[in-house]
Amino acid sequence: MDLSFSPDLSLDHEPIDMAAAIGMDERRMHVRAYNYWASLLNGRDFPSIEDLDGRDVQDFADHSLLLDFTAGTDNPATSFIGAALRAECEIGDTVRTLADVPPRSLLSRLTDHWLQIVANRAPIGFEAEFTNQRGLDICYRGILMPFSSDGKTIDFIYGVINWKDAVSAPRPDPLPITAVFEEEDVLDLVEAIEPEDDEPLPLGDDAGLADRLSAARETVEVLKAADGRSRAALYRALSLAYDFAVASRRVPDDYAELLDDAGIKAQARAPMTPIVKLVFGADYDKARLTEFAAALAHAERCEIDFEGFLPFIESFAGGLKGLVAAERDARRPAPRADNRADRARVRLRAAAAQPLSALAGNDEFTLVLVRRDATGKVEPVGAVADLALLEKALHRLA
Structure with missing residues (x-):
């Protein structure tokens, strides 16, 4: 020093x-x-x-x-x-x-x-x-x-x-x-002290898809110049990316051509992933691209209107991270309320114990289900009459 x-x-x-x-x-x-x-x-x-x-x-x-x-x-x-x-x-x-x-x-x-x-x-x-x-x-x-x-x-x-x-x-x-x-989700010093003079002008409803992509990429360049630390630039880029996604639905052929030119494949199960790759670049940090795609997907899930993403993310609790968490929660499958195994467990907990001699049958091998109660005591409760399961058990034990 x-x-x-x-x-x-x-x-x-x-x-x-x-x-x-x-x-x-x-x-x-x-x-x-x-x-x-x-x-x-x-x-x-x-x-x-x-x-x-x-x-x-x-x-x-x-x-x-x-x-x-x-x-x-x-x-x-x-x-x-x-x-x-x-x-x-x-x-x-x-x-x-x-x-x-x-x-x-x-x-x-x-x-x-x-x-x-x-x-x-x-x-x-x-x-x-x-x-x-x-x-x-x-x-x-x-x-x-x-x-x-x-x-x-x-x-x-x-x-x-x-x-x-x-x-x-x-x-x-x-x-x-x-x-x-x-x-990660910070106020932007550069923008707070000296707002950008060359901020992209708003795009009209009739703007072409390529123009929207170009405007979004220009904002990403501002973000990269700030070493990824500009929250304002990031939110603007995501907002333009969302509008680009909405517009791409209207002109699917133009969108497909842009994807083809960039060498990016469409993804039916994750439609926002190609969007963020086009805007931020396919070589952008993959973890960040995944987060951006999740945020855009949640806005779509919430039916956010065209040009409505920016106020949406700015008012959302937790900002970008909050949107990502909400989308991941929404994708997580709901737990199954009940199934056959759960019902079987309920019945077997109440079933009376049986002696092994009554369960063994006349075959050389029998698959027997045992139960351990709350005191730790182990007792047989039934025989499994399924040859396929018996074969699996024999192979596993062998």
């Missing part, structure tokens, strides 16, 4: 021009920080702290901090505080832990958020307005991201924070006060 990216951490650092520092780059800074964090995951729950390199974060280093929990979570050490952040909070090198941070300073607002990181084990995006130690009203937006030294424990948190004067600067579109970013 190398965080030697600040040329000067003292209060003598030249004051920054806040209006210029925020400008159009305010939102993009947090997007870049999140994308950098995500690029270090490499399939892990958290990036390694050893991979955090100051040379890679120079464009937002002055607005960043690193909290160190290796000595405990009660009072994390402030291993690094960027120059701009130090200037805003009016702090020098004497600040060694979060408890040393002056009250009413911007850094003092982080306490609740870093606790949420530890609790949720995921990045936290947040924004709010407050009055700082100089009596000025400022708006701030930030993101905190977990790092680990052992791959399991969150013992470092890296944060990037931006701020501006609440009066002189125009307010951005509001974010939730706090947004938690999870692995």
Whole structure:
């Protein structure tokens, strides 16, 4: 880990021009920080702290901090505080832990958020307005991201924070006060901070099947660019995939041609599987494709209308995971209320025990059914007069 990216951490650092520092780059800074964090995951729950390199974060280093929990979570050490952040909070090198941070300073607002990181084990995006130690009203937006030294424990948190004067600067579109970013069904940092400008336009009812497929695939590309972490992009892609499925019923020949061109076979027992393969790609993670197909199938089971999937999944308890679970429950066969074996068990439990001599008959071998009662006592209750079963029993015993 190398965080030697600040040329000067003292209060003598030249004051920054806040209006210029925020400008159009305010939102993009947090997007870049999140994308950098995500690029270090490499399939892990958290990036390694050893991979955090100051040379890679120079464009937002002055607005960043690193909290160190290796000595405990009660009072994390402030291993690094960027120059701009130090200037805003009016702090020098004497600040060694979060408890040393002056009250009413911007850094003092982080306490609740870093606790949420530890609790949720995921990045936290947040924004709010407050009055700082100089009596000025400022708006701030930030993101905190977990790092680990052992791959399991969150013992470092890296944060990037931006701020501006609440009066002189125009307010951005509001974010939730706090947004938690999870692995599977998460809020999307990139979309929450900077909505896509090139979101596909709505398709009319007369749109062709190929156009619908193209629009859905474009949204999937947005999802892939976010490393699969954009819930908003995922839900849009699933919504477009569902509309594509509905439209394909109207023009089955066109749909069959698209499947043939892609080398994908139709599946009568799982009709949504080819749909998600066309939209997300046949090489997409198979477990995820199965989940997507189940979610679309449940929407169809619930007779969701054209263009109705997005509000359906957003209002469904548990979102995507809830839809998948509901579809799997619906497919599970109902338990049989009664059968011949159950009725036979009831009768044999009440039957009187019989001596073996009465059951043996005159044949060399006889298949006898015994019963064990609640006390553990074993007693014969009947002979099975079935030569086929007797032959199976003889072969099994032999």
